[in-house]
Amino acid sequence: xxxxxxxxxxxxLKVGSALLVDRARSRLNHAWLAALAEDVAELHGRxxxxxxxxxxxxxxxxxxxxxxxxxLRLEESQAAAAVGQIxxxxxxxxxxxxxxxxxxxxxxxxxxxxxxxxYLNARATLSKLLEMRAVPVVNENDTxxxxxxxxxxxxxxxxxxxxxxxxxxxxxxSDVDGLYTAPPAxxxxxxxxxxxxxxxxEIDSMAGGAASALSRGGMRTKVEAAKIATAGGTHMLIADxxxxxxLRRVADGARCTWFLTQSSPSTARKTWIGGALEPRGTLVLDxxxxxxxxxxxxxxxxxxxxxSGAFSRxxxxxxxxxAGAILGRGLVAYDAEDAARVIxxxxxxxxxxxxxxxxxxxxxxxxxxxxG
Ligand code: GLU
Numbered sequence: 001x002x003x004x005x006x007x008x009x010x011x012x013l014k015v016g017s018a019l020l021v022d023r024a025r026s027r028l029n030h031a032w033l034a035a036l037a038e039d040v041a042e043l044h045g046r047x048x049x050x051x052x053x054x055x056x057x058x059x060x061x062x063x064x065x066x067x068x069x070x071x072l073r074l075e076e077s078q079a080a081a082a083v084g085q086i087x088x089x090x091x092x093x094x095x096x097x098x099x100x101x102x103x104x105x106x107x108x109x110x111x112x113x114x115x116x117x118x119y120l121n122a123r124a125t126l127s128k129l130l131e132m133r134a135v136p137v138v139n140e141n142d143t144x145x146x147x148x149x150x151x152x153x154x155x156x157x158x159x160x161x162x163x164x165x166x167x168x169x170x171x172x173x174s175d176v177d178g179l180y181t182a183p184p185a186x187x188x189x190x191x192x193x194x195x196x197x198x199x200x201x202e203i204d205s206m207a208g209g210a211a212s213a214l215s216r217g218g219m220r221t222k223v224e225a226a227k228i229a230t231a232g233g234t235h236m237l238i239a240d241x242x243x244x245x246x247l248r249r250v251a252d253g254a255r256c257t258w259f260l261t262q263s264s265p266s267t268a269r270k271t272w273i274g275g276a277l278e279p280r281g282t283l284v285l286d287x288x289x290x291x292x293x294x295x296x297x298x299x300x301x302x303x304x305x306x307x308s309g310a311f312s313r314x315x316x317x318x319x320x321x322x323a324g325a326i327l328g329r330g331l332v333a334y335d336a337e338d339a340a341r342v343i344x345x346x347x348x349x350x351x352x353x354x355x356x357x358x359x360x361x362x363x364x365x366x367x368x369x370x371x372g
Pocket of ligand 1: 058081
């Protein structure tokens with residue numbers, strides 16, 4: 001059984017350049033995009049939180065700058081992205097505004113999704129936009145990302161963003177309707193795979209060889225994206241994005257490939273916090289804070305009596321009670337030095353102490369895992 005689209009509460013839609021930009025006529029597929037915005041509005045109107053990962057900056061910009069066909073050098077594609085991203089943001093903002101939806105642009109680099117400190121920042125901004133019912137429109141910040149430190153493809157970027165914000169579904173719109181046992185264009189015996197429960201070496205081999213500059217965004221990066229998504233507790237689906245209203249078509253039963261996760265975003269995240277990260281320090285909590293945590297609250301600075309260790313914002317720390325028993329662990333929102341200055345203080349006083357509008361919580365409840 002595959003899930004139904006309306007079961008999800010937070011969905012990431014990834015749209016590739018080939019769908020957005022009509023290369024032959026050097027312009028944007030405006031009618032198609034306007035129809036996709038209707039699909040977004042339909043989900044949004046049901047209370048689903050929607051986030052878009054959109055490519056197209058390079059494809060749009062290269063035309064404007066008059067670069068010919070063929071591979072671009074790094075600085076050429078960065079210049080193209082700089083020009084194209086402005087247009088891309090404007091178009092998304094317009095088509096979503098037409099549906100009564102506010103769009104917000106977020107450009108991220110690899111480091112924003114891999115380094116915990118920056119990851120917390122990007123996540124906080126995305127969460128705030130979603131809370132305000134805006135639709136974040138995300139792309140890689142291609143103008144500053146260099147070869148060594150970039151994703152280069154928005155499939156994997158979209159998967160990282162999806163797990164980072166604990167989306168329960170990632171939809172990759174492609175120019176095929178899913179995964180096949182062999183390349184359908186060249187192999188008449190190729191069969192469509194409707195559901196992937198686990199990414200086995202066999203599934204891996206169906207995706208073909210490593211991505212090259214030309215096969216960027218091919219099945220290879222989609223299966224890599226599926227590994228990231230499903231490990232993070234996010235279901236993923238590959239659907240044909242070419243027809244108008246592609247999401248509605250999926251909801252109506254159009255053929256696609258589901259990659260199902262065996263986990264959920266919060267379980268995957270808690271496993272990660274609870275196990276994979278080495279704690280860098282310890283916070284000792286008073287009785288009231290320990291109780292509040294067990295009741296599902298975030299940890300506020302006022303409930304912390306002492307701090308030890310040399311941790312940075314985003315690191316994992318252990319939480320202990322006054323007697324030394326371990327209460328759990330979590331990702332701390334302050335560096336050790338700042339944490340030591342704000343403990344025992346009310347959230348209202350923090351800005352005065354640190355001289356900036358820091359986070360109200362020492363550890364947000366989503367970043368906490370309680371022991372036993
Ligand atoms: N970030 C690139 C762009 O906006 C696209 C990468 C991709 O095609 O996946 O042009």
